[in-house]
Amino acid sequence: MAFPEIIMIEVENLTVRYGQREAIKDVTFSVKAGDFVGLTGPNGAGKTTLIKALLGLLPVARGKISLLGKSQSSFSDWQKIGYLPQKLSNQNLLLPASVEEVVLLGILASKRMPRMISKNDRKKVERTLAELNIAGLRNKRFSELSGGQQQRVLLARALVAGPEILIFDEPSTALDPEARESFFTLIQTLNKEKGITVILITHDTGYIGRYANKLIYLDTKLVYFGDFNGFCKSEKMGRYFGNHEQHIICHQHD
Numbered sequence: 001m002a003f004p005e006i007i008m009i010e011v012e013n014l015t016v017r018y019g020q021r022e023a024i025k026d027v028t029f030s031v032k033a034g035d036f037v038g039l040t041g042p043n044g045a046g047k048t049t050l051i052k053a054l055l056g057l058l059p060v061a062r063g064k065i066s067l068l069g070k071s072q073s074s075f076s077d078w079q080k081i082g083y084l085p086q087k088l089s090n091q092n093l094l095l096p097a098s099v100e101e102v103v104l105l106g107i108l109a110s111k112r113m114p115r116m117i118s119k120n121d122r123k124k125v126e127r128t129l130a131e132l133n134i135a136g137l138r139n140k141r142f143s144e145l146s147g148g149q150q151q152r153v154l155l156a157r158a159l160v161a162g163p164e165i166l167i168f169d170e171p172s173t174a175l176d177p178e179a180r181e182s183f184f185t186l187i188q189t190l191n192k193e194k195g196i197t198v199i200l201i202t203h204d205t206g207y208i209g210r211y212a213n214k215l216i217y218l219d220t221k222l223v224y225f226g227d228f229n230g231f232c233k234s235e236k237m238g239r240y241f242g243n244h245e246q247h248i249i250c251h252q253h254d
Contacts (some may be wrong), residue, residue, distance in 0.1 A: 006033040007069065008165055008197045009054065014063035016046070016053050017084040022220065027063070029216060031226045033164075036191045036198045038208030038228075048086065048169055048203045050218065054085060056169070065195070068164065079110035080160030084151075086169035086201075097124040099137045099145070099153050100125055108156035130159045132186065148179030159190070166190070170198040184211050206249040 009031040016023050016163065024046035033038055039047050052058040054065060065072040068080060081108060084233070104124045108115050129135040132152045137145065142153060151171055158166060158233045168187070172180040188211045202208045207214065209228035217224040223240060224231055231237055232250035 006103040007031070007066070008033055008035070009199075010064075011050075011054070012064040014050070014053065014065065015061045016058055017061045018049075022061075023220065024053070027218070027220050027222045029222065030112050030201065031145060031197060031214070033197055034191070034195055036188065036212045037214040037216060038182075038205070038212035039201045039216045039224070040205040040208060041216075043203075045138070045219045047218055051167055051169060051199070051201065052082075054252055055081070060123070062080065069189075079161045081166045082106075082161065082166045083161035084158060084168045084171055086173065097142050098139050099129070099134070099142055099156075099229065100139065101155055102142045103128065103156045103160055106160040110161045124160050124243065125156075128156045128226050130155050146179075147173050151179075151183055155186070165197045168198070170201050170203070172202065184208075187199050187211070187215065206251070209250070 002184070007030050008136060012028050014027045015025050018142075027046075027050065028144060028146055039050070041047055049058060054067070054072075055058055056075075068077065069077045078250065090138070100122075104121065107117070107124065109211070126135070126138075132155060134156065135153050136150065142150065145153065149222045166187070171183060171187075177184060187198060187200065198212075200208065205217065209231075213216050213227060215226065215228050215231050216222070217237075224234070224237055226234075228250075232237060232246070238246045
């Protein structure tokens with residue numbers, strides 16, 4: 001599917017601080033409609049900080065953020081951005097909610113008061129669960145599901161509101177290799193067939209290259225932004241990682 005050259009996210013000289021410490025510094029990049037961006041880097045590099053800044057969950061010390069063509073300060077269409085955080089709180093895991101109820105929360109979040117569920121809303125949930133091959137889990141308790149099943153349910157909760165952008169923070173942390181591959185393939189399908197723009201945080205720079213068309217490597221500052229093949233051919237990245245390490249990362253992509 002071909003996508004118009006629409007800028008979905010634009011970041012200019014972004015700096016975010018925790019106290020006096022700069023968690024990310026002078027980061028600049030843009031994400032186009034239909035991009036699948038892998039956001040990688042070492043522990044403490046500022047990956048989650050960057051995402052929280054994009055979502056307005058952290059204050060910006062310096063720089064600009066634009067979302068869907070609007071300055072973040074005036075942006076209000078948050079239902080167009082789906083976010084799956086890295087960790088679920090224990091409280092969420094213990095709630096005796098069914099899968100259907102969890103997914104319905106994605107619709108309720110975008111409604112104005114009074115928030116009422118309609119027949120059409122329930123049909124949307126049914127369609128979304130079917131698309132993700134979890135319709136059979138509809139009446140099961142969320143807390144009783146496997147890690148892979150929970151991730152699909154949370155993805156359904158994000159999708160049911162019809163987002164244009166999906167942001168994931170290390171979605172494969174609790175998944176075994178088979179579930180991880182299945183989940184990443186599903187995200188890639190949503191990206192290619194539905195045109196949903198994706199940003200996905202991961203530690204595995206080589207593995208995400210199998211799915212993403214763009215790569216951001218962050219280490220407080222922006223080390224690399226571009227396509228994966230460019231990363232593998234970059235002499236600058238060879239010097240940064242060492243040629244041997246660069247070769248290992250790129251071999252994982254094959």
